[in-house]
Amino acid sequence: MNTGTEAPRRTRIQQEKRELILEAALEVFSTHGFRGSTIDQIAEAAGMSKPNLLYYFRRKEDIHETLMQRLLDTWLAPLRELDDIGDPMTELRSYIRRKLEMARDFPRESRLFANEILQGAPRIMPLLAGELKTLVDEKAAVIKGWMRAGKIAKTDPWHLIFSIWATTQHYADFDVQVRAVLGPNRGGDGRFEDAARFLEQLFLEGLKPKG
């Protein structure tokens, strides 16, 4: 039985070149979107001719699809790690920290994902309503357990997860704006540490003045 999903056998050269192409495509797709990117651009970024690239990926969409499949796995890893063992507040704090680190270390992946969602997620809608929803529902239940146990304040766990996604990914997706607004001094390399400190306080205590 061929389900069409298993990876075909590949030579060593094929594996290497495919990686090279995917790396180049990530760079191009994440800054121009799918329709805004051309095969020539990707081929040039990968240091090969267009027909050569099309020898490894038969269609432009195949590259994008491969990229998105890999992305979702690594992208949701931090949420998968959110576990019931350990102190709830610590768990949440380290989830936020990990997500912010991903925004810092893999901004292209974040932008690729944002581009796809912004345009209506035409290629990954089934994944969102299926795999993603299942995972979020599962983790929302965990968080709800913490709320019932009085370990964290009672709120909507789904919107809590959204707010963590939004605030952390903002530093990857809107990086240009963040740096423009912060200026050369505050917008330097330290901006992620500033963000980490701020987000920790926001999610822990909010803005209400002490005392």
Place this chain on the structure above:
Amino acid sequence: MNTGTEAPRRTRIQQEKRELILEAALEVFSTHGFRGSTIDQIAEAAGMSKPNLLYYFRRKEDIHETLMQRLLDTWLAPLRELDDIGDPMTELRSYIRRKLEMARDFPRESRLFANEILQGAPRIMPLLAGELKTLVDEKAAVIKGWMRAGKIAKTDPWHLIFSIWATTQHYADFDVQVRAVLGPNRGGDGRFEDAARFLEQLFLEGLKPKG
């Protein structure tokens, strides 16, 4: 002196048709990005032929530019309203509420802006580093005053503004994902009220359990 920025005189028909085109272009640009959109698409959405559209806007970029200029004004209006008079906590809460209402009522404008920033803000970079930075710095100073006066907790005002932008615009830019994850029940029309309730609690009190 002609600075090139003042609006030329236009007939009634020109004004109406230009509005029609801008409305159609907002729809198309916001879902496909600039390079992903075609003049034919916009013309069809506006109910006219391509040459006719090009009679009102000579270049594709002119449409986008006009759209972005209008956008920034209305988009930043809520932040401009953030004022020193009145209770700080109330001011912030109503700013968050207004931003969330904009995400609900003008999602296309939000996505148009997000598309531009995602792709490196090639067309509005000067505005970000100029007008926008000035406004944010000004409001950050106001917020800092509130912190010094002990009216709200001490944190980084810039990142506070970022977090408000991120959490509210998330419901416009990532709407497809939000609805997919929430499902048909929780993802219905009530999702914005749920979000409003959650965000109010997050920014006010954070997640620390009471007592």
Place this chain on the structure above:
DNA sequence: CTAACGTTTGTCCAATCGGTCAAAAATTTG
């Protein structure tokens, strides 16, 4: 060496892109 296989490229193609242009149609003006 040579045959087989995997890799690379130059050339080409149909479709689509942004944009032009002259002429027709509609509207306004006198």
Place this chain on the structure above:
DNA sequence: CAAATTTTTGACCGATTGGACAAACGTTAG
């Protein structure tokens, strides 16, 4: 009404797009 002006359109253009293809090239096993 008729002339002048504005609006609309069909036909067209060069450039770029995603992709096809056969021929050339490189590598390796016998």
